Amino acid sequence: MKLFFAALALALACAQSHAASPSPAAPRAIWTWEEESYAMLRQDAAAGRAIDFLKSKAVDTVYLYADAFEGRNLIVAEPQRYRALIRRMHASGLKVYALLGSAYLKTERYVLPRHRAQAEAMLQRVLDYNKGAAPEERFDGINLDIEPHILAEWSTRKMALLAEFVDLSDALVRLKRKSGQDLPMGPAIPFWFDGIEIEWQGKRKPVSQHVQDLYDYVALMDYRDRAEGGDGIVSHAMDELEYASRIGRKVMIGVETLPNAIKKVSFHHLREADMERELATTARMVGQMPAYGGVVIHHYQSYRKWLGLE
Secondary structure (H helix, E strand, C coil), X not given: CCCHHHHHHHHHHHHHHCCCCCCCCCCEEEEECHHHHHHHHHXXXXXXXXXXXXXXXXXXXXXXXXXXXXXXXXXXXXXXXXXXXXXXXXXCCCEEEEEECCCCCCHHHHHCHXXXXXXXXXXXXXXXXXXXXXXXXXXXXXXXXXXHHHCCCHHHHHHHHHXXXXXXXXXXXXXXXXXXXXXXXXXXXXXXXXXXXXXXCCEEEEHHHHHHHHCCEEEEECCCCCCCCCXXXXXXXXXXXXXXXXXXXXXXXXXXXXXXXXXXXXXXXXXXXXXXXXXXXXXXXHCXXXXXXXXXXXXXXXXXXXXXXX
16 A cells, blocks of 8 residues: 555546546446356347447446356357357457356355366366357457455465465466467456465565466456545555556456445445446546556446346
8 A cells, every 4th residue: 555645646636637628438348147148148139138238338348257057058068159149249349258257156166276177177168269269259358256255264264365366366377378369367356455465476465466467457346336535446446556557457447236235335326327427537537547447347237237127
């Protein structure tokens, strides 16, 4: 946090100097989980409805689930479904990232060394798919959602689990590099990783910085319902944005639409106009920073439900 106040002051100055003229729309992505992704893969109508909806909401990148669900793994068993859907999304102007990680598969276990092979196989399936697909049918990137803090042993093994998470990240980045595929890859991480330091490969620094050193970008789970203030979106993202700007990486700022007992965690208790106002404020405050990559919304199905479309 030592550079926070200086960086925040710079961001605020940029925001004030650009307040008179509207800023261009920030890139916008969306997490699209198992059920809705498989529906799009299997049903033309669901895919069409999703594409129309996402374009109406200025979403330009879909994090499309690309692993097993309900006993099937379509990227292996029926890759033609991914080819057709990605081709269709590309034709509509959308980018498509493979979303890897799943509550259904309990992939939080993949941080444990005994599950490392499963994690690598998960990524390898996507790399193999891309290698065999035509250019217009390939994933444009990869988003990983493997969260060590979900594990039951988090309270007793936090530091060890975080080191294992960084070890896993290193292994996955090496696997992707070995494939020769130029796919941007990054994980979803909570904003508070910047407040925990660990030593890894002889360097002691915040977990967030170890992770950012390895990946091309991070999708920061920056789950707050307002942009400004000490407990706001901008404040919680500033360390990651400042560090990413220094090392040439990107940060996607994630926001939540699912209901939550702690109201400030989600926009669910507010209106769509409130979320858009806070996202616009965020973009004005940090949009001039080189690391700012845009916004990612959690998630497709809950977003539609929040808007009364489901």
